[in-house]
Amino acid sequence: MLKWVLLLGGLAAIYFWIKSKHRVASPDQSTAAPPAAVPAKPEVILPCGFCGVHLPQSEGLMQEERFYCSAAHRDQLDSRGWIGSALWRPSPNCDARSGGLGVDLVVIHHISLPPGEFKTRNSTQYIIDFFQNRLDPDAHPYFAEIADHRVSSHFLIARQGYLVQFVSTVDRAWHAGASQFEGRERCNDFSIGIELEGDGDTPFEEAQYQTLQNLILQLQSQNPDLRFAGHSDIAPNRKTDPGMHFDWARFQKDNALPLEKLPFGLSSR
Numbered sequence: 001m002l003k004w005v006l007l008l009g010g011l012a013a014i015y016f017w018i019k020s021k022h023r024v025a026s027p028d029q030s031t032a033a034p035p036a037a038v039p040a041k042p043e044v045i046l047p048c049g050f051c052g053v054h055l056p057q058s059e060g061l062m063q064e065e066r067f068y069c070s071a072a073h074r075d076q077l078d079s080r081g082w083i084g085s086a087l088w089r090p091s092p093n094c095d096a097r098s099g100g101l102g103v104d105l106v107v108i109h110h111i112s113l114p115p116g117e118f119k120t121r122n123s124t125q126y127i128i129d130f131f132q133n134r135l136d137p138d139a140h141p142y143f144a145e146i147a148d149h150r151v152s153s154h155f156l157i158a159r160q161g162y163l164v165q166f167v168s169t170v171d172r173a174w175h176a177g178a179s180q181f182e183g184r185e186r187c188n189d190f191s192i193g194i195e196l197e198g199d200g201d202t203p204f205e206e207a208q209y210q211t212l213q214n215l216i217l218q219l220q221s222q223n224p225d226l227r228f229a230g231h232s233d234i235a236p237n238r239k240t241d242p243g244m245h246f247d248w249a250r251f252q253k254d255n256a257l258p259l260e261k262l263p264f265g266l267s268s269r
C-alpha cells in the first residue's frame with residue numbers, strides 16, 4: 001500500500017513540476033519573437049579636424065563641436081596653428097605677423113582676474129572674457145580699469161591644467177607690448193605667448209607644468225628654433241611675470257632644453 005502511495009505522490013510531484021516549468025517558460029516564448037524592424041539611422045560622416053580623413057562619427061572623437069579621427073590628431077598642433085585638445089575661444093586681438101619673420105620665441109606670462117581670486121573661486125572665465133573683449137567693467141573695480149585693453153595671448157593654462165587657445169600660432173597675438181629680445185623690438189612679431197593662471201605670489205600647479213610641457217612639445221614640432229623667456233625678461237621695466245614662482249629649472253628639465261634656448265638662465269626671477 002505504502003509503495004502505491006509513494007508512487008502516486010511521486011507522479012503528482014513530477015506533473016506539477018512540469019506544469020510550473022511550462023508556466024515560467026511561457027512569457028519567454030513571446031519575447032523570443034524577432035523585434036519589429038527599426039529603420040537604421042545613416043551614420044554621420046565627418047572629416048577629421050587635423051588630417052581631413054572622413055570617418056563615421058562613432059569611429060572618432062568629438063572635442064567641443066570638432067571631430068578628430070584619433071586622440072593623437074586631436075592633441076597635435078595643426079597646420080593652421082590650432083591645437084584640437086584646447087578649448088577654442090577666438091580673440092580678435094591679433095593680426096597677421098608682419099615682415100615675414102619666423103617664430104623663434106615663447107614668452108611665459110602669468111595672469112589672474114581679479115588678481116589672486118583664483119585661490120577662492122574659479123575665475124578663469126574672466127580671463128577668457130578679457131581676451132575676447134567681453135569683460136564686464138561693472139563686475140569688479142579692477143575690471144573697469146582694464147576692460148577696454150585690447151590684448152590676448154595665444155594660450156592660457158588654467159589652474160586645473162586645461163588649455164585654452166585664443167589665437168592661431170600662425171598669427172600675431174597682442175601679448176607682449178613694448179618689448180625687446182636680443183636687440184629686436186616688438187616681440188609680438190616673432191613670439192608665441194603663453195599665460196599661466198596665477199598671481200606671482202602662489203606657486204603654479206603641477207597640472208599646469210604638465211600641460212605646459214605637452215604644449216611646448218607641440219610648438220617645437222612646427223617651430224624648431226624656439227627659445228624661451230619670461231615677460232619680465234623682455235619688458236623688465238614694466239613687467240614682473242611670470243615671477244619668482246615659475247620654476248625655470250624644472251621647465252628646462254621637463255622639456256630637455258639645451259641651456260642656449262634659455263638665454264636668461266634657470267634661476268627664479
Ligand SMILES: [Zn+2]
Pocket residue numbers: 048049050051052053068069070073
Ligand atoms: Zn586625423
Ligand SMILES: [Zn+2]
Pocket residue numbers: 108109110175231239241
Ligand atoms: Zn605678461
